[in-house]
Amino acid sequence: MKKSVGIIGANGYTGSELVRLLAFHPNTELKFLFSRSNSGVKISELYPDLDSICDLVLTNEISETDILFLCLPHKESQNWLNENPVSEETLVIDLGNDFRLGGNFGNRNFVYGLPEIYFNEIQNSKSIANPGCFATAIQLALLPLAKENLLKDIYTTGITGSTGAGQSLQPTTHFTWRNDNISAYKTLNHQHVDEILKQVNLLNDKEVELNFVPWRGDFARGIFTSSIIECHLDLEKIYTLYKDFYKDSLVVKVSEKPIDMKQVVNTNFCVIQIEKQGNKIAVHSAIDNLLKGASGQAVQNMNIANGWEQNLGLNLKSIAF
Amino acid sequence: MKKSVGIIGANGYTGSELVRLLAFHPNTELKFLFSRSNSGVKISELYPDLDSICDLVLTNEISETDILFLCLPHKESQNWLNENPVSEETLVIDLGNDFRLGGNFGNRNFVYGLPEIYFNEIQNSKSIANPGCFATAIQLALLPLAKENLLKDIYTTGITGSTGAGQSLQPTTHFTWRNDNISAYKTLNHQHVDEILKQVNLLNDKEVELNFVPWRGDFARGIFTSSIIECHLDLEKIYTLYKDFYKDSLVVKVSEKPIDMKQVVNTNFCVIQIEKQGNKIAVHSAIDNLLKGASGQAVQNMNIANGWEQNLGLNLKSIAF
Amino acid sequence: MKKSVGIIGANGYTGSELVRLLAFHPNTELKFLFSRSNSGVKISELYPDLDSICDLVLTNEISETDILFLCLPHKESQNWLNENPVSEETLVIDLGNDFRLGGNFGNRNFVYGLPEIYFNEIQNSKSIANPGCFATAIQLALLPLAKENLLKDIYTTGITGSTGAGQSLQPTTHFTWRNDNISAYKTLNHQHVDEILKQVNLLNDKEVELNFVPWRGDFARGIFTSSIIECHLDLEKIYTLYKDFYKDSLVVKVSEKPIDMKQVVNTNFCVIQIEKQGNKIAVHSAIDNLLKGASGQAVQNMNIANGWEQNLGLNLKSIAF
Amino acid sequence: MKKSVGIIGANGYTGSELVRLLAFHPNTELKFLFSRSNSGVKISELYPDLDSICDLVLTNEISETDILFLCLPHKESQNWLNENPVSEETLVIDLGNDFRLGGNFGNRNFVYGLPEIYFNEIQNSKSIANPGCFATAIQLALLPLAKENLLKDIYTTGITGSTGAGQSLQPTTHFTWRNDNISAYKTLNHQHVDEILKQVNLLNDKEVELNFVPWRGDFARGIFTSSIIECHLDLEKIYTLYKDFYKDSLVVKVSEKPIDMKQVVNTNFCVIQIEKQGNKIAVHSAIDNLLKGASGQAVQNMNIANGWEQNLGLNLKSIAF
Structure with missing residues (x-):
């Protein structure tokens, strides 16, 4: 039934x-x-x-x-x-x-509804707090490092589509203004920073800082983030660590090839890529802000809490182009 | 199996x-x-x-x-x-x-694979010619009139997304050129005109002309068309006629409210609206050029030819915004 | 001074x-x-x-x-x-x-401020009614035919940027809705139709009809229009006629090559192209709706009324790409 | 003459x-x-x-x-x-x-053609190396700090329009791919990093690092950058320092209000804004990549080298919207 x-x-x-x-x-x-x-x-x-x-x-x-x-x-x-x-x-x-x-x-x-770390807790819960959109994209990019105690201070820029601002008519969602435009908002002060730091600092021994600049993008759907972090591991080992962390995930895909935002738009996937120069890495991640960043993840949580296959109803055709 | x-x-x-x-x-x-x-x-x-x-x-x-x-x-x-x-x-x-x-x-x-008129023929066929994208959008806007012998000469403008031009790199699909740009191509000479006229003239007693100007749009997916035709019927009667024609359709939706292209992007739907002034009507139609205009309609045809429910595998989440 | x-x-x-x-x-x-x-x-x-x-x-x-x-x-x-x-x-x-x-x-x-036909009247006037944006783009495409008494009923589609809707925040100028979207408005009923018909019917012996469907485009600046008209002249002769009509114009450019809207965005130019099939021609025209379609033309009128060179202050660098 | x-x-x-x-x-x-x-x-x-x-x-x-x-x-x-x-x-x-x-x-x-620091050298030169686009936007955001010896390691994300990739047809400039898309390239490895570091390290006592992630944007013109830097000065004092540095500039505008990229598109201006949280500042800067980032700056350099007013021929109407 x-x-x-x-x-x-x-x-x-x-x-x-x-x-x-x-x-x-x-x-x-x-x-x-x-x-x-x-x-x-x-x-x-x-x-x-x-x-x-x-x-x-x-x-x-x-x-x-x-x-x-x-x-x-x-x-x-x-x-x-x-x-x-x-x-x-x-x-x-x-x-x-x-x-x-x-x-x-x-x-x-309330259980924090990020299934990639709280799958078991979600299974037995009647109360789930669904994560924020930027919080999802950025955490998924950082958690494998945090789990290995490798996380240091983080410098992140993220860009979001206009749907992130909801349906209310605002000067910053006026087509004439936003089309072909880029701007920053809530610089170093976004409400998702605490949400992210709470989770990564639970895993990482040393408490870290997150310096996050969000941008408004000139598209409707999607989030793309790049986080720069000091890291002394070989890139190959970092990839091993990320792939291990997400080896059972049906939602997070770790890519060694260049990623782009649109490959996950209109899906519940998150895609992650890592690049390295000297002792710094940049971790890129992309999601659809309304799906893995909101309603898709809510359905994923609902599935898990009911003991159903976590992607039930989430086999969505990507927009692709 | x-x-x-x-x-x-x-x-x-x-x-x-x-x-x-x-x-x-x-x-x-x-x-x-x-x-x-x-x-x-x-x-x-x-x-x-x-x-x-x-x-x-x-x-x-x-x-x-x-x-x-x-x-x-x-x-x-x-x-x-x-x-x-x-x-x-x-x-x-x-x-x-x-x-x-x-x-x-x-x-x-080969049966012409427009299920809205050839459903029965498709059911028994092993060879289906899937219609063109503009041909689908324009025909669906005209067929109810043709069936009632009401079709006269047609003046149509249609706009298509860049995916209609395929994946080959061309000056007219270069982002720098196409972004925020509109242009006409194959003016009064598009290859779909014959395809459309063949079908509507089969239904309509009097042979009609189709004057069609296609435009390149600055978006990736979708087709929107407006066709102006002389018509002496009341708008209410025209709507009755369209709604009757599509009453069993699971794919074509006749709307009395303003339509917009994006409401069908990433779906297999076609949406149609009619407006009238004096003795002229304008029929607007919108589809996703890659779905109802190509691959989605191909799957719909496959379903029908196999005796399956015609929307099987086509319950697609719209991009919506 | x-x-x-x-x-x-x-x-x-x-x-x-x-x-x-x-x-x-x-x-x-x-x-x-x-x-x-x-x-x-x-x-x-x-x-x-x-x-x-x-x-x-x-x-x-x-x-x-x-x-x-x-x-x-x-x-x-x-x-x-x-x-x-x-x-x-x-x-x-x-x-x-x-x-x-x-x-x-x-x-x-009040003199009608379309300098391409009322240059002399504007020179001596203290009161100028600046034309509408669509009215400018469509008239400039039709006037050479009207002057030669060649104009017949007109079927026009035009598309306009979001700046045409002004700065007020409306659902149809909400970025999320308008991005990648096309829709029709004021179908066959736009307020510029009377303005256009008044001028062309002054020139043309036979009174003609204008059937005009305006579309909302997913860009901020620009207008592109295509008008279909019956015409029995050779294309070469039509071009001769258009080039003669605009031979002294510093603003209207008649092109035998494909035109695109962006070539005039952020300028006061209008560009026109004509194509022919059978006994039908399509006349395409493009302007910047805020410049030749509004403020640029107002400055052009100001220049003429003051006896200054008409392009003074209007040598604008195009956006080009 | x-x-x-x-x-x-x-x-x-x-x-x-x-x-x-x-x-x-x-x-x-x-x-x-x-x-x-x-x-x-x-x-x-x-x-x-x-x-x-x-x-x-x-x-x-x-x-x-x-x-x-x-x-x-x-x-x-x-x-x-x-x-x-x-x-x-x-x-x-x-x-x-x-x-x-x-x-x-x-x-x-060859003199490095950034007039905001080498105005005098450019005046007497016959050989000018015009700076890169990202190099211009990022340096102008950093130089006032470097001059005061306040610059520390820099974490920058910048986004650029498709014109930055030139006119050659590439998969990453294909409209279908790029529209509504964001992606990173030359991560931590862009050729402008050396150019920027050379200049800022000439001014700053302590050598600093620049960690720069460039993104491809879904627009044709413009660059927007955000740089995060440790800084213990009050925001007010930082603004004083920036305004002093650019007090004679006719090109760089320091803003205490939110900036957006489009306010400088199609102009030779650079606009800069600074925000602060704790001991970190974010400096945002925006230019038109083809103007202040290339050809506009080249004309500015030409003007200076010839002893002309530096903005001669550069009073460009912004696209604005």
């Missing part, structure tokens, strides 16, 4: 992307799509690509489901849970950042 | 797009990928997004398969069939334009 | 583009930039590219100037002139559509 | 961009455009935007000129000078990288 699913905040980008994924998922059934602002409107009115795919009407009423995704603005998940009691049996996956640094909500202990 | 598939010309865009689709298709198994120029190379070396999805090596040897896709440059399919005898039992789907205007090859009578 | 200039609505795209042009114009001096909504703000705060180019502060006070440009939303120029008496000596150039179809304002008789 | 100019390699991007600039320059006259591969072809055939701007025919014959620009592939300038003796009176400006690290050619001692 299929598990029932509710999505809170289904009218946003990550919410609607969950609808796209779950509409074709073999083991789930969408029961309700909650949206305060668009209640009464069909989801396919907001996102016409969903026409004939999902004909649910957005609602402001909640019913009990096996699985609940929270796709709310950051810091609103906790309020929502306060105001809307959820059964202990329900698997809650929060796509906001309320519980990413840990923390409980009543009896719920 | 799965049907075996061979792809001739698997190294090109339509060939590799078939690989992306068939890698996840439940009823088929890729047996060989033929490429003269890239024989010995893994398909995933050419298209790194296919890494871990398809690990076949391109070959210049052919073996017998249940299904054979020809993804050759236009006018080379016939030569290929001459040089490479294919069992009569094999379903041959030609993505080139050799047989689109009809014509036999030995005992093979 | 330099002529003084005031700009009403200087905070918008056409207003700021005028600032860019006039900041380097040898015969003018910017005296004030009027903006109700941004009064007190430096223009370079709104448009940082103007930093060190123009340090004027937007004001809501008006003083007398030799030249006044109105860059207001459509239909607001007339109101503005009602509320703000302007000296009869002042050259008023209206970039809105209030006076494009003719009409007086008090003693002011 | 105007100075005569010859351009060697006028058929490439930097060569044709020089033509665009010099066609409107008040003190120069283009005498010949040398191109071996396109000899006999009008420059406006290759670059149609130059039609009616420059009607010179590319030639393979050389005559004496006051000024000579070398726009050859890297490492070919020296060969060219060997084979083509140039009068000692001729001002030679080399846009290649043959002489950027110093070096003589016969009696010619």
